[in-house]
Amino acid sequence: MQYQPGVCNIGPAEQRKRLLLGIASLLGAVVLLAAIVAVGWPLWTTLFVMFPLYGAAMGFLQYRERFCVGFAGIGIFDVGDGTHEITDQAALDADRKRAVKLNTKSLAIAAVGTLAVYVVATLLI
Template sequence: MSTEYLPGSCNIGPQEIRSRQMVALFGAVITVITALTLISTDQSKSARLSIFLPAAIFSIGFIQSRSKFCLAYGLAGTFNLGKLGQVSKVASLQDRKADRKTAVLILLKSLALAAVITAVFYALPL
């Protein structure tokens, strides 16, 4: 596991990655609870679209942890490879641009994954 800042590639260390994994787990649990609630309370099919938000929470945490890259840090021009809360500024303009590009890509991937999860749940014949 890298413990070095790599522009557009790695801007968080092990503690921050663990934090993103916990967000993904929380999002997954909320997604399952939402799905079970919608199914068990016999809601309209359109109500199934409400699973998008918890699925997005899961997706954002999951993709950030797998990428070793925080999208918020990438957009802000910061990184943290140490203890939680020890944020450092990215010095180079070129590095900040690479980080922003990666952050936007992670956001788009996360929203796409949440959309797929939502579409599959919506399409289920329940």
């Protein structure tokens, strides 16, 4: 695997970390929702599910896209042979542009997921 600015900045080992982040965050959303229902908190508290849903979306997208938003932010990449600093400004700009897109996608997915949870909770509770 090779680093490609704005396309791929992590290898298989880093991808697995992002997948685990996505899974753990999704489980966190489920646990939070279960706690909200079990404790009987007000319906509006289901909106807090957005935070772990954002983490889940971010983890799964970074895994699928082979691209780490955090690495782009600090200007590094690791495609399997260790961490390297990005010295080319054009490559850094391409990575950061991609990071903004992935962040936006993750936020949109989390918002839609949260809305769905709220609507379903409204119908069931």
